[in-house]
């Protein structure tokens with residue numbers, strides 16, 4: 001393994017760090033106290049600056065205007081951007097658009113690329129991904145009720161989705177729907193592009209999540225597809241290829257999320273240490289940093305972040321070396337390890353801030369609310385733990401872990 005960072009990437013990371021400190025962190029008080037859609041003009045200005053710096057959409061292939069980096073380089077950029085919740089959005093590489101770009105790039109027809117991929121990569125439109133359903137377990141996505149039935153030259157889609165992140169304000173969604181009900185479960189579904197102004201696409205509401213419905217990109221939609229008719233040409237990839245495409249999307253997506261979470265850990269850890277070093281808790285001027293329990297939080301957090309970070313970089317390196325299928329143990333491990341590390345570090349940082357930590361005067365309460373979901377989306381902790389354990393145990397006795 002060689003995690004050495006090239007001179008080019010060092011320069012890019014330096015520029016991103018500086019940009020996050022100078023342009024994005026000062027915007028956060030506004031972000032915490034306003035709806036996301038109110039911030040769009042200010043964020044558009046920042047996006048323009050990023051484009052002028054030629055750092056826009058760093059995760060995309062060079063032919064798409066990105067930087068054409070490998071997975072380890074992506075991971076390090078995601079870490080740098082993750083220090084602010086605005087980072088990925090302002091640099092044009094936010095989920096779920098980044099994943100949609102990847103699959104449109106891999107599977108889109110020329111027509112789909114021209115109509116959807118180009119404007120998406122340029123940041124002119126946003127998109128969303130509708131897989132999870134209200135009445136079915138997202139943890140077992142082969143159990144889908146949403147159907148797409150052929151009728152003449154069209155697909156007619158019916159189904160009830162939710163947690164379609166960023167549906168509010170998106171130009172299109174990619175929906176997972178059963179097209180081959182008689183095929184084996186993993187070949188039953190397809191992905192279909194649906195413009196959000198299409199009749200039959202109904203955004204029911206932005207779901208209140210941890211007390212906040214949000215708006216625009218910072219929201220999670222409940223979506224009803226009611227006899228939603230789109231041309232057959234909107235099928236993405238092959239008929240029945242929905243799960244294969246979803247798998248292609250998830251491996252790199254988890255690396256991006258996990259390194260973004262390491263960026264969040266770094267931010268929370270800085271706040272923890274700054275507060276501990278300055279908050280006086282005794283008349284003689286001693287600060288919280290003088291308390292052994294706080295020292296233990298500092299030491300544990302530093303070690304846990306370092307361990308999690310190296311695990312993600314190793315998983316990214318493994319994907320670069322052997323591909324994401326062969327690296328799936330590494331990817332499963334980082335998903336639950338990093339999500340839990342991040343939640344612990346945020347919790348400790350918030351605790352050190354006392355009552356201040358509960359307010360929106362720092363970013364910590366937002367991170368505490370928002371990042372709890374990391375243990376649920378893209379595979380809940382337990383799903384990754386069970387499947388990892390089964391793969392390991394199978395190496396000892398093939399049937400032992402069935403059930």
Ligand SMILES: Cc1cc2nc3c(=O)[nH]c(=O)nc-3n(C[C@H](O)[C@H](O)[C@H](O)COP(=O)(O)OP(=O)(O)OC[C@H]3O[C@@H](n4cnc5c(N)ncnc54)[C@H](O)[C@@H]3O)c2cc1C
Nearest residue numbers: 129130131132137138139163164165373376377378380382
């Ligand atoms: C903030 C956020 C954003 C999201 N964005 C999107 C999006 O853009 N598009 C989209 O399609 N979906 C999205 N999701 C949905 C997410 O992918 C699902 O919530 C997730 O897959 C879990 O599915 P579920 O909610 O139906 O829970 P269920 O499948 O009902 O599982 C509930 C719990 O059961 C346990 N469990 C489940 N299976 C097992 C198992 N095999 N072994 C042991 N325990 C198990 C886990 O603890 C799990 O948390 C998002 C979710 C959140 C919270």
